[in-house]
Amino acid sequence: MRAIKKAEKIIEKDITKPFAKVLAHLILSLESNKEFHIKDLYELPPEQFDLVIEVLKEWRIDRHYMGKSKTFAAAYYASALTH
Numbered sequence: 299m300r301a302i303k304k305a306e307k308i309i310e311k312d313i314t315k316p317f318a319k320v321l322a323h324l325i326l327s328l329e330s331n332k333e334f335h336i337k338d339l340y341e342l343p344p345e346q347f348d349l350v351i352e353v354l355k356e357w358r359i360d361r362h363y364m365g366k367s368k369t370f371a372a373a374y375y376a377s378a379l380t381h
Contacts, residue, residue: 301352306369313376317346322373325352328357329370 305321312318320338327334339350 300332300356301349302356304349304371309369309372313379317342318376319380320346321350321353322376324353325370325373326377328354329373354359369370 305325309316309322309325320342323338324334325331331339339347341345342350
């Protein structure tokens with residue numbers, strides 16, 4: 299499964315979890331060119347950090363990949379719920 303799809307599932311499962319919040323914020327930052335604090339990544343456990351790195355790699359490679367829109371929508375919706 300692609301990292302972007304894994305991120306989508308984590309965000310949709312429970313946005314109240316800290317890792318889901320980090321993923322949602324990262325994806326919103328990537329899509330909208332908003333600020334993201336890199337220190338949030340260094341506080342993640344190794345497995346979660348590795349997933350974030352894979353998301354970044356896929357995002358860079360697939361800049362126009364349509365699957366990102368679903369993940370962005372999930373992150374946007376989840377972010378709206380927590381603010």
